[in-house]
């Protein structure tokens with residue numbers, strides 16, 4: 001039996017499963033690239049504005065780092081500079097997930113064993129997965145390039161940009177191929193692959209931020225940026241990427257020939273053999289969902305670093321009358337100075353993002369129920385109310401804690417970089433925490449749905465969040481309602497960055513609303529079938 | 532002494548599908564009761580009603596003499612439950628899950644826990660996502676058996692266990708039963724398991740009870756398999772009423788006989804001269820086949836069983 005026997009069949013199988021995934025990634029690539037052309041055309045219609053923007057950007061370390069260096073005031077360079085930072089990572093991410101999905105995850109599910117016994121060769125699954133992943137990257141790059149040419153950009157630069165997107169995908173397909181051989185489970189393989197991606201991104205980011213370009217030159221993500229499409233198109237860097245990808249694949253095959261099906265090179269970490277001590281419902285919920293909360297906290301902290309960094313731009317803009325006024329009008333605040341408006345806008349963004357956390361917790365509650373795990377817990381003396389209450393307490397306290405993390409990180413960093421370290425952190429923290437009741441009320445609507453309409457609860461809680469955003473002050477300016485509409489809870493949150501007067505009325509109203517929604521949901525939960 | 536579980540005329544519909552259609556089940560205190568039925572018969576649904584997770588549409592259910600829906604919490608202090616399809620929290624280790632459930636039930640016996648882990652060859656430090664289906668089942672079993680609940684409700688507890696572990700499970704449960712103060716409801720579609728462990732059995736199909744009684748009670752309804760080595764041909768055996776599937780290979784004859792026909796059949800064999808004889812009591816498998824195969828004969832057997840009840 002040849003080691004490659006059955007590759008064609010497996011690739012066909014993988015392609016069929018990819019039909020549900022790959023088109024979305026490719027569409028994301030293309031639309032992101034096109035959207036940013038539209039964006040630049042709209043926001044920076046004249047060469048003068050482009051030049052002014054480039055001047056601001058080039059002096060701002062944060063934006064330099066985010067976008068990846070070397071920007072010129074031209075539509076093609078600006079647009080691909082903005083989309084590139086995102087698309088190289090997206091292409092790498094898609095490739096890692098694709099390779100793991102069709103190799104290690106199949107072994108985990110035991111399907112690989114079935115296929116191996118049915119006469120497919122040892123190297124066939126990996127080869128099929130690599131072919132599909134490489135093909136997807138190629139198509140993603142090619143179609144993006146074609147879309148850019150169709151949008152009127154120069155063909156040679158577009159080809160270089162598309163090729164760079166493809167090349168990054170190929171390198172990370174190779175990384176995943178090696179990771180898959182090293183690990184015992186798909187999860188570990190994904191972790192290794194994405195960790196490598198994270199390191200590559202951070203090296204590129206720090207390289208640009210500190211102008212230590214050698215760091216960037218060592219990062220596969222950096223190689224994508226360094227191709228410099230529409231500027232001097234360094235084609236040889238694509239050759240470097242392809243060479244590294246090939247070397248990684250060769251390494252993966254060498255490892256593959258040395259390991260058993262289902263085995264890995266890195267042993268799985270073992271956990272604690274027991275969990276001493278009694279726990280109540282909140283302790284139980286904390287143990288089950290602390291991982292999610294920790295990931296959220298990390299995500300919020302990173303976002304807060306970014307917003308504080310972007311605040312440096314707000315400061316510089318405030319010093320540049322022309323553009324500043326235009327942008328500030330877009331941010332939509334009638335009162336207060338430029339920086340106050342910026343702060344208010346940022347707290348609102350954080351509050352909306354963090355309102356997703358209770359939405360996800362309602363989804364978890366529901367999936368605990370449908371998976372049967374709730375059944376196991378509820379067959380113990382734990383009552384339904386205490387079980388759900390534990391989860392809800394964690395959702396409530398967790399969302400408040402996340403707002404506090406956002407407030408502290410954004411406030412302190414902003415104070416350091418732009419403002420006043422004594423005055424800003426408490427003000428920003430108060431601003432974030434002032435949104436707690438509104439965030440709770442959004443989650444509470446999901447709880448009511450969970451009690452009354454369990455099957456629809458996930459859809460309903462998402463719908464409530466989306467409506468809140470659409471009807472609110474974030475999306476309002478898009479259709480000319482600068483202050484949003486009074487149909488969503490954030491509308492009632494007093495502006496602590498404004499005149500500073502305090503009114504408890506809106507808070508009491510939102511608390512009462514939250515209590516009524518949660519109470520109704522729990523009452524309904526007590527009376528219905530579970531599962 | 533009240534019955535540990537008493538269920539009568541239980542009905543439950545999910546939308547238009549009737550999962551339970553007048554189900555009866557009585558488990559006496561201190562006995563091990565087999566709850567048999569093919570997939571989709573309504574076993575798990577009945578158990579969920581008994582645990583107060585589902586609310587019955589009609590009929591009566593009593594668990595340890597109390598209403599399982601209104602008194603769920605206090606009842607749950609007295610029972611341990613192993614679900615049919617054990618799903619665990621992927622990030623928790625087996626040991627953590629056992630302690631979590633034990634803690635919620637009010638503590639468990641550490642020595643017993645250690646001993647059970649060893650017996651079932653379960654590594655408690657592995658995360659649940661790395662466990663096989665059988666391993667997950669073991670986690671739930673260890674959690675249930677290392678407490679001292681007076682009622683054990685086990686829903687297909689050996690699904691996913693390999694034959695060796697199945698034997699360990701049987702051995703462990705027998706030990707538990709020897710203590711004498713435990714009542715067990717064991718749902719299963721593995722008949723040999725029920726045969727090996729249970730005092731009494733209830734057989735359900737399509738949400739309805741079709742049989743209930745001791746294993747001996749049920750066996751008289753079925754056929755005994757006989758294999759005999761004879762000196763001459765058994766004249767007239769095949770023509771006897773109640774004798775089925777007669778096959779003759781040289782001097783060996785194999786057939787099945789209904790209980791009332793055994794006497795006449797053996798007389799016929801004796802006339803031909805018996806040199807060797809093997810007879811096998813009906814296994815529950817056969818009993819099962821007759822209840823669930825869709826022949827007219829099976830329908831007749833169910834009818835008579837219904838009448839016998």
Ligand SMILES: Nc1ncnc2c1ncn2[C@@H]1O[C@H](COP(=O)(O)OP(=O)(O)O)[C@@H](O)[C@H]1O
Pocket residue numbers: 531545548549550568569570571572573574575576577
């Ligand atoms: N939550 C549910 N929703 C809809 N139908 C269900 C649900 N639970 C069980 N059923 C249906 O009820 C019937 C009995 O199921 P179950 O009690 O799980 O059977 P068993 O445990 O004997 O295999 C099956 O037809 C099953 O499809």
Ligand SMILES: [Mg+2]
Pocket residue numbers: 571574575576615686687
């Ligand atoms: Mg079942």
